[in-house]
Amino acid sequence: MMGCKKGKNVKIGTGVIIGENVVLEDNVCIDSYAIIRNNVTIKKGTYVGVNCILGEYQMDYYQGKKMEAHPLVIGENSIIRSGTIIYGDCEFGDHFETGHRATIRENTKVGSHVSIGTLADIQGYCIIGSYTRLHSNVHIGQKSEIGDFVWIFPYVVLTNDPTPPSNEMKGVKLKPFSVIATGSIILPGIVVEEDTLVAAGAIVTKNVGKNTVVAGNPAKVICDISKIKNSATGEKVYPWRDTFKRGMPWEESDYETWYKEMEKQILSE
Template sequence: MFDSTVKIGNNVTIKEGVRVGKNVVIEDDVYLDYDCIIRDNVHIKKGSFIGARSILGEYLMDFYKDKENKVHPLVIGENSLIRTENVIYGDTVIGDNFQSGHKVTIRENNKIGNNVRIGTLSDIQHHCYIGNYISIHSNVFIGEESKINDYVWIFPHVVLTNDPAPPSNELLGVTIDSFAVIAAKSVLLPGVHIHEDALVGAGAIVTKDVPSETVVVGNPAKEISSVRKIKNKITGEYTYPWRNTFKRGMPWQDSDYETWIRNMDINTLNIYK
């Protein structure tokens, strides 16, 4: 049925119309839904679900010169949930417990950590770094050379740009530090650095670096407050740093952030960096 170089584990479900290339590894308990295309050199780790009509290991530009697929491995981590019609290119590594919405595009040369969620119709361009426990909502554009550290929230229709003088040959990626929040429809201009625990308000156009624990809003975005002054409109409680008030889906969900961090040994902490 498939090339002799394909390795398929136990309890793998392969639905009608699935096509599998060469040097593919499909580990135990993987589910490939209807009409998926798994190109050469793809490794799907155990327990993952690949939605209908998705393409994994999509061709890079060098394919189109001679129509020969070069070696560009793709790794999909354990227990990933990739919904219908995703396109994920080669030369990318995705960690465990990944989740995507529908029609997500992830280009080549990306490194994506564990417990990352990327929403429907989002586009991750090439040469990006995305850390652990990151939520990227629907219709987000992440330009190449972006760096997003752990525990960042990016809400719908956000754009991370990278060309300081379009069109030019120099790219300046955006950097977002851990625990920052980027609210809906904001635009981050090339090279800006959003520091830890900062909050970019909805619709902001960010033209310069945002210091730690700072709220910025407007066009151009300007500082209006410390995040520590913001209260939840429903409960009246102080909201930020959000890790002290929110824990659903986080590694500290069974206790609280301070207890979790005290109980972590240094080797375990390195997993989340």
């Protein structure tokens, strides 16, 4: 453990291997058989599960080249569940959470309060905003741009190659408050605007305009999102920020109140 800078009350399990230039801040816990490679910083209060690999090797290592530093920073109070693999050249905000055996490749920048589910596969070179939730087995192609407050459900794929195989890469853009339901596939370069719902199993070949619901293969516009009601209560569901609070920054009040508070803060700065 040469070159490892440890804070107070750091716990390290059986068989953990730690590389050089590693920072483990106060109250970090690294569970058994995890591998922390070089140049990894784990901020205070974060838990790293069994068999995780942080700062995993990239192509330069396998090619036997002189390895460059590929720094990885994991924010405070995060939970990296067992079996997760994260490459270097990545940065995660506070309160980050993964399911089991997520894979996150190089050049991924992630905001705070984000969760990435079990077996999710982030191919790198992408941006993910804050308070965004990726469920199990989501596949995010390179060059994707995902905003704040986006929901992506299991087996969704964001693609990037318009004429496979090619050297062109056109990432998908998901704007804030968009909801991509289970098993839908978003074709390369598509933009999904705010307050949208891509229904389960949709194959999205055209941009999705604000406030719309699309479904089918190929996906077609079904209705305005305001038309969707809760089947039990008959009440409007969307925009979901008005009806859903769990884990959101407006959990203690409501979106409107929180948003006005934010505006005030920004103006006063």
